[in-house]
Amino acid sequence: MKWIERIIWTLALMAVAGLAYIRFHYWNSTRSLTPGSIIPEQTFNWVKMDRFFQIYDIPDTIFSLMQGKSYKDNCTIPRSDLKYLVFIHRNLEGNAVVGEMVVNQLIATDIIEIMEQLFLKSYPIEKARLIDYYDADDETSMRDNNSSGFNWRFIKGTDKLSNHSTGLAVDINPLYNPYYKSTKRREIIQPQTGQPYLDRTADFPFKITEEDLCHALFAAHGFTWGGSWESPKDYQHFEKIEQ
Numbered sequence: 001m002k003w004i005e006r007i008i009w010t011l012a013l014m015a016v017a018g019l020a021y022i023r024f025h026y027w028n029s030t031r032s033l034t035p036g037s038i039i040p041e042q043t044f045n046w047v048k049m050d051r052f053f054q055i056y057d058i059p060d061t062i063f064s065l066m067q068g069k070s071y072k073d074n075c076t077i078p079r080s081d082l083k084y085l086v087f088i089h090r091n092l093e094g095n096a097v098v099g100e101m102v103v104n105q106l107i108a109t110d111i112i113e114i115m116e117q118l119f120l121k122s123y124p125i126e127k128a129r130l131i132d133y134y135d136a137d138d139e140t141s142m143r144d145n146n147s148s149g150f151n152w153r154f155i156k157g158t159d160k161l162s163n164h165s166t167g168l169a170v171d172i173n174p175l176y177n178p179y180y181k182s183t184k185r186r187e188i189i190q191p192q193t194g195q196p197y198l199d200r201t202a203d204f205p206f207k208i209t210e211e212d213l214c215h216a217l218f219a220a221h222g223f224t225w226g227g228s229w230e231s232p233k234d235y236q237h238f239e240k241i242e243q
């Protein structure tokens with residue numbers, strides 16, 4: 001009977017080694033998550049979810065990308081107050097896409113926890129790339145429905161710094177959740193291509209409402225939503241202002 005035992009042991013060892021190899025392969029494949037890339041679904045059978053939701057100090061490569069774009073010469077917020085987030089989100093097709101965002105360290109954990117819950121519940125976010133890939137031009141980024149956080153900039157038409165300047169505000173699916181302000185002289189819609197989505201009674205994808213998961217998660221983490229402001233209306237915008 002001994003030879004049978006030997007065969008069984010050999011097969012069992014081979015199976016264990018095979019499974020360990022597969023697990024290592026998938027774990028290794030997530031070592032450097034490339035923003036914009038799609039994670040194959042089978043990866044989630046082998047790799048713990050935490051691995052896809054990471055907070056980093058701003059890496060040198062990212063900081064040099066930000067120079068003169070989101071991080072301008074007159075920027076007064078120190079690099080050490082900002083964090084670089086890497087996470088995954090579901091797009092409308094249901095794919096798991098790698099996203100990235102720079103935010104203030106004070107909300108880094110909030111955003112990672114919110115992104116993880118949005119991912120687990122398949123809440124669609126089309127794109128989350130650094131605004132520096134759009135030359136830190138908010139209008140271009142919003143037209144591309146790109147979700148983003150930190151950007152050292154003034155509120156359009158004013159000399160007032162936006163809350164994105166401290167990295168304490170994030171914009172989610174901005175094309176479908178535009179900014180709107182009406183003054184005596186003019187109407188401001190941002191992005192301009194978001195005009196059809198100012199009709200909040202209409203039904204369309206990516207629409208943030210007071211009843212949806214995105215709003216609920218941000219509210220639970222102490223953020224206010226620009227969609228609940230009287231004027232301006234900023235449906236894409238969530239901010240957490242530390243008292």
Ligand SMILES: [Zn+2]
Binds near residue numbers: 164236238
């Ligand atoms: Zn905003």
